[in-house]
Amino acid sequence: MHAVAIVAAAGSGSRLGAALPKALVPLAGRPLVVWAVEGLLAGGVDEVVVTVPATERAAFADALPAGVRLVDGGATRTASVRAGLAAVTDPGRPAADVVLVHDAARPLTPPDVAARVLAALAAGAPAVVPVLPVVDTTVLVDDDGAVTDAVPRAPLRRVQTPQGFDRATLVAAYSALADDAELTDDAAVVRAAGVRVTTVPGDERSAKVTVPHDLTVAELAVTLGPSGTVTA
Numbered sequence: 001m002h003a004v005a006i007v008a009a010a011g012s013g014s015r016l017g018a019a020l021p022k023a024l025v026p027l028a029g030r031p032l033v034v035w036a037v038e039g040l041l042a043g044g045v046d047e048v049v050v051t052v053p054a055t056e057r058a059a060f061a062d063a064l065p066a067g068v069r070l071v072d073g074g075a076t077r078t079a080s081v082r083a084g085l086a087a088v089t090d091p092g093r094p095a096a097d098v099v100l101v102h103d104a105a106r107p108l109t110p111p112d113v114a115a116r117v118l119a120a121l122a123a124g125a126p127a128v129v130p131v132l133p134v135v136d137t138t139v140l141v142d143d144d145g146a147v148t149d150a151v152p153r154a155p156l157r158r159v160q161t162p163q164g165f166d167r168a169t170l171v172a173a174y175s176a177l178a179d180d181a182e183l184t185d186d187a188a189v190v191r192a193a194g195v196r197v198t199t200v201p202g203d204e205r206s207a208k209v210t211v212p213h214d215l216t217v218a219e220l221a222v223t224l225g226p227s228g229t230v231t232a
């Protein structure tokens with residue numbers, strides 16, 4: 001099973017308050033995107049395509065290991081993944097059987113997570129996402145911020161990446177999607193095409209780096225070392 005990963009890394013990092021693209025922000029001295037790529041390769045992915053801001057190609061090429069391909073991203077994450085997928089399906093390359101899509105913003109995703117996603121794909125699932133339970137009481141609010149209802153949390157899950165797909169299924173789902181569609185993850189793209197999405201346990205260490213506090217937590221996690229897995 002030939003597995004190619006697309007790492008979405010073309011975001012700006014404005015919420016992180018960084019002067020450089022978020023994926024290039026250092027965590028323990030190495031850019032977030034380098035952590036993300038290395039975790040995928042350690043988890044069993046054969047090849048990696050990284051979608052980058054077009055103006056920052058040189059900086060990404062300097063940071064990433066040889067053999068990682070770079071593709072200019074788009075204005076939205078959906079557009080960036082679409083560009084990455086076009087590179088994966090390049091007829092001049094070995095055909096991928098499965099595609100994993102991961103966020104550079106999840107630098108500390110343990111290799112085990114990619115391995116679980118790959119195992120589920122190998123067992124025949126067309127689409128797989130890592131998930132974690134929701135532990136907080138979760139409510140709906142009105143426009144004024146007043147609580148209108150509580151949502152039963154037992155069936156709720158937080159969805160992480162890497163998300164894995166049968167390549168042909170993902171390509172067909174993106175082809176069927178409107179050009180200007182903007183969805184927050186790739187499972188939503190295949191679900192829109194009627195594909196069943198299955199789950200595997202995610203990991204708290206896959207937490208997304210969005211605001212400065214997240215980077216502080218990630219730095220601490222690297223400093224303190226492995227700290228137990230919380231699974232769904």
Ligand code: C5P
Pocket residue numbers: 007008009010011012022023051073074075076077078080081103104105106209210
């Ligand atoms: O902004 P957010 O953290 O939700 O982005 C998730 C991932 O998608 C990040 O790794 C970011 O670099 C990537 N992204 C992208 N192209 C965009 C916007 C975000 O590849 N236009």
